[in-house]
Amino acid sequence: MAGLVPAILFTRGKKMRGSRPRMMKLSMTSSLRSKLVTALLLAPAGLFFVFLLLVPLAVVLLFSFGERAPAGGYVPAFTLQNYMDLPARGKAFFNTLTLAPLGTLLTALFAFPMAYFLAVRTSPKWRIALLILVMAPFWTSQLLRYYAWMIILGNKGLPSWLAMVGLTDVRIINTPWAVLIGAVYGYLPLMVPPIYVSLEKLDKRLLEASADLGATPTRTFLQVTLPLALPGVATGSMLVFILLMGDYILPQFLGGGKVFFIGNALVDLFLQSRNWPFGAAVSVALVAIMFVTIYFYMRFVLSKSDTRRAALV
Amino acid sequence: MNHSPSVIEFRKVTKRFGDVVAVADNDLAVKAGEFLSILGPSGCGKTTSLRMMAGFEQPSSGEVFIRGENVTGVPAYRRPVNMVFQHYALFPHLSVADNVSYGLRQRNPKPARAEIDRAVDEALAMVRLEGYGKRRSYELSGGQQQRVALARALINRPAVLLLDEPLAALDRKLRRDMQIELQNLQRDVGITFLLVTHDQEEALSMSDRVCVMREGRIVQTGSPRELYDQPVNRYVADFVGKTNFFSGPTGAEVLSIRPEQIEIAANVNALPEGLMARLPVKVLNRIFLGEHTEYVVASDKLGEFMVMAPRKSEREAGVYDIGDMIAAGWRAEAERILPNT
Numbered sequence: 329m330a331g332l333v334p335a336i337l338f339t340r341g342k343k344m345r346g347s348r349p350r351m352m353k354l355s356m357t358s359s360l361r362s363k364l365v366t367a368l369l370l371a372p373a374g375l376f377f378v379f380l381l382l383v384p385l386a387v388v389l390l391f392s393f394g395e396r397a398p399a400g401g402y403v404p405a406f407t408l409q410n411y412m413d414l415p416a417r418g419k420a421f422f423n424t425l426t427l428a429p430l431g432t433l434l435t436a437l438f439a440f441p442m443a444y445f446l447a448v449r450t451s452p453k454w455r456i457a458l459l460i461l462v463m464a465p466f467w468t469s470q471l472l473r474y475y476a477w478m479i480i481l482g483n484k485g486l487p488s489w490l491a492m493v494g495l496t497d498v499r500i501i502n503t504p505w506a507v508l509i510g511a512v513y514g515y516l517p518l519m520v521p522p523i524y525v526s527l528e529k530l531d532k533r534l535l536e537a538s539a540d541l542g543a544t545p546t547r548t549f550l551q552v553t554l555p556l557a558l559p560g561v562a563t564g565s566m567l568v569f570i571l572l573m574g575d576y577i578l579p580q581f582l583g584g585g586k587v588f589f590i591g592n593a594l595v596d597l598f599l600q601s602r603n604w605p606f607g608a609a610v611s612v613a614l615v616a617i618m619f620v621t622i623y624f625y626m627r628f629v630l631s632k633s634d635t636r637r638a639a640l641v
Numbered sequence: 642m643n644h645s646p647s648v649i650e651f652r653k654v655t656k657r658f659g660d661v662v663a664v665a666d667n668d669l670a671v672k673a674g675e676f677l678s679i680l681g682p683s684g685c686g687k688t689t690s691l692r693m694m695a696g697f698e699q700p701s702s703g704e705v706f707i708r709g710e711n712v713t714g715v716p717a718y719r720r721p722v723n724m725v726f727q728h729y730a731l732f733p734h735l736s737v738a739d740n741v742s743y744g745l746r747q748r749n750p751k752p753a754r755a756e757i758d759r760a761v762d763e764a765l766a767m768v769r770l771e772g773y774g775k776r777r778s779y780e781l782s783g784g785q786q787q788r789v790a791l792a793r794a795l796i797n798r799p800a801v802l803l804l805d806e807p808l809a810a811l812d813r814k815l816r817r818d819m820q821i822e823l824q825n826l827q828r829d830v831g832i833t834f835l836l837v838t839h840d841q842e843e844a845l846s847m848s849d850r851v852c853v854m855r856e857g858r859i860v861q862t863g864s865p866r867e868l869y870d871q872p873v874n875r876y877v878a879d880f881v882g883k884t885n886f887f888s889g890p891t892g893a894e895v896l897s898i899r900p901e902q903i904e905i906a907a908n909v910n911a912l913p914e915g916l917m918a919r920l921p922v923k924v925l926n927r928i929f930l931g932e933h934t935e936y937v938v939a940s941d942k943l944g945e946f947m948v949m950a951p952r953k954s955e956r957e958a959g960v961y962d963i964g965d966m967i968a969a970g971w972r973a974e975a976e977r978i979l980p981n982t
Contacts, residue, residue, distance in 0.1 A: 536697055537730040539717040541797065542747035548718075551743075555734045 385615070391608035400602025410609035417610055420593040423579070425617070427504055427589070428572040431511030432565050438512050439519035439564065440557075446520070447527035462520050465513075474510060474581040481506045481582065502584035510582040511572055518571070519564040526560025527553070555632070562629040566622065573618055590614050646709060648673045648800050648833045649694055649722070654703035656689050656857075663689040665857040666703070671801060676827050676834045678844035680880065681854035687837045690854075691803050694835070696720045708800050718747075723794035724803040728810060729786045731778035737789050738774030741765060744797040764792040767826070784815045791823075795830060804836040808843060820847055841881055845869070853877050872897070874980045885946040888981070895981045901949040902975035905936065906958060909968040916970035924965045936961065938969055 395405040414421075446458055465473060479485055481500040490498045500506050530553065538548040572578075576591025583589075590610060597607035647670040656664040664686040671677050679687040692698040693705060696717030704713045712720055723744065731740050741761045745752055752760075765771055768788035778786055787807060794802055807823075808816045824847050827834045838844050844851045845865040852862040853876075861873045865881075872878035875886065878897045885903075887896040906912045909919050922938040925945065934955060936948045948969060961967050 531730065533726055533728070533730040534732060536695075536717070537724070537726060537732070538743070539697075540695055540722075540724045541744035541793070542718050543743075544718055544747075547747060552732060 388608045388611050391605050392612045394605040394608075396603045396605055400604070402604045405605075410606045411613075413606055414609060414613055417590070417593045420588055420590045420610075421613075421617075423504075423583075423587055424573060424589045424591075424614075427507055427511070427587070428569060431508050431515070431572050432569040434508055435512050435515045435519045435568050436523075436561055436565055439516055439523055440561065442516070443520050443523035443527055443557075443560075444553075447524050447530075448532075459521070459524065463517050465517055470514070470577060471581075473514070474577060477506075477510055477513065478581050481509065501582065502586045504583075504587050506582040507579055507587050510578045511568075511575075514578060515568040515572060518567050522564040522567070523557060523560040526557045530556050558629060558632060562626070566625070569625075570618060570622070573614065646673060647671055647706070648708055649835070650706040651690070651693075652704045652706065654690075654693065654700045654705060656686070656693060656698060657701045662857050664693070664700075667857075667859055669852060669859060669862070671833060671835055672850075674831055674833055675849040676824070676836070676847060678836045678838055678848040678851045679854055680838060680841060680844040680851050682839055682880075685854040686857040687839075687854050688805060691724070691805055691835070691837045694801070695722060695724050695803055721800045722803055723797050723799040724805060725787075725790045725794050725807045727806045729778075729790040731786055731789055731793070733777070733779060735778075736774065737765070737770070737776045737778060737781070740778060740789055741774075741792045741796055743793060760796055764796040767795065767830070768792045783811055784819065787811065787819060791826070795826075795832065799832065801833045801835050804834060806838055807836070808838075808840075816843075823847060845881065851881075853880060869899075872977070872979060874982045876982060878977065878979055883947065883949075887943055887946075889978070893981055894978050897977040897979050898946070898971055898975050900935070900947040901933075901951070903946070903948045903969055903971045905938070905948050905950055905954075905961070905967055905969050907961075907967055909970075911958075912968055912970045915972060917973040917976075919968060919970040922967060922969045924961050924963050924967060927961070927963055934960065938967070940969070 391402050392410055393406050393408070394402050395407060395409075397403045442462065446455055446462075450458060478501065481487075483499070483501065486500060487498045490496075500509070534552050534556070535548055538552045539545070543551060573589075574591055576589055576595055579587055579589040579592055580595075583592075585592075593610055594607055594614075597603050597610060649669075649671040651667050651669040654664060654667045654669075655662065667686075667690065669690070679690060681687045689698060693700055694707075696712070696715060696719075699714055704711055706712065707720060707722065732743070735743070738761050741764050742757050745757050745760060761774060762771070765774060768791050770785060770788055770792065773781070773785070773789075778789060781789065787810075790807075804823075808819050811819060820843060823834070823836075836844070836847065845868075848865060850862060851865055851868055853860045853868065855876055861868060861877050863871075868877060868881045872881060875895050875897070878884050879886070882899065884897045884899050887898070889895060904912060904916065905922075909921060912919055920940040920942065922940045924936055925939055926937040928935040932952055933949045934952075936950060937945060938948055939945045946969075
């Protein structure tokens, strides 16, 4: 126990190696100990990662090649039939792959002005309070909030108000529009902070330099503010896109079974029809699509913004 | 210097930030083609003045003219002036060439691609950065970034180039080199330079004229020589170069004598002819500065003061040690009686 503190103090002992033989022995045992400490600190996250992510993923992959037991569930087999059947859920894939990117885009379009207002136009003493307000929706249950939107967008809500000003026969609930409105509402608090951070650390003198060189405010925004805020937009979009791709509560509530996502298909397959192997194949397809999309998206964003190294300097 | 019209003019310009008056009722005329420095300590209003010329701030009252045109209220992007920022403010997401061409690309109509490329090459050559166009600004050293900022501003051929403490972030050696380079550049391009600095040596060595500011007001404007030889008051004499002050009988005036105007010798009789003051003094301190040796001496009547002895006189008369009793004196024309403000 007494040796623990010096062990930590001497973790830099490597550099002194060779100068004194006595130091060498000390630094070897201490580097071993520092490795042990590192391993212990990483253990919780590592174990979590292995047992709750990699192992389940392997199980899902294994199941996806199996067959459905007569009473539901899984029997070991090796067949690609589940993957051949994927087009049967084409509608869910189509909805997810159109509405998730569109929802992400809309959320970014709503979030950017908010983040800009907070980071650039708001005096520092109000910023924290307003940022907390952006987060405030998270204080209540997600179910409750979507339920509220169900009523607002339902036929006795917004459409009946619109009917009073002459816009009759407007249907919102159970349409893709309702899902998109819900996406913007639900994911805005996740999109605003990353954009806020990148705008907040943007050097305001760069905006002055741009104006000084003759750029109108609009051009300054397009040529300086936007490119430099791109990393924040990318982070926020990634976060929202991943969660939206896997969402099933939002389409359940606001799509009402008419507009359903892959998530809803999975709930159906695993819990209702108990076709686990097919559900597993749908899951694998979802993960694969996400992986490929994110990979190309990040490559695109990184090629567009070369501020990575600037941020490190 | 001919009577060329002013490129930038302040007429009774005042700038208030809340209760704080940053610039108070200033009149200033920058002549075409000159190198003018605004000199003063931090908070004297020099940077605010520069920002009002650039258009980042608008005066609370008074008017700003550029090339005879009233530009009060005109935003920065419509003013024919360019600025070199203190920390350069280069765009991190653009290459050096794109930084330099930024101003040209904002023009309406936009110049042809080939024309822009040629202008960028020229501008980079002017600041001795040929072949650096494809680099990123953060790959460059401080001195190189400084030169990119200069090229980015000068490519637009501004009516006036505004420089906000451009050398403050550079190390001492590089600063000296850049001082010379800036001066040469200004002569070559023939553009009016307006530099803001708190460094008196920088202002004196580079400028045709220096404008000394204090608490938002212009105290004196003149050539470096005028400021040094004929300061209007104690503040200017103190800020520009080194000097000794001896308080007068009333306290309203001070006597200023520059340390290099004071002669020293082994004794009173060894001092040259024609001096109006001859005093026995004691050497308190000695600092070797290369071309000069700075002595701090004390006389019974006047107290402590500073003397700069050039290397030449040392070779003839020798070096004095701390504690030596020697003599000091000066000519009548070395004395300046100044208002104690």
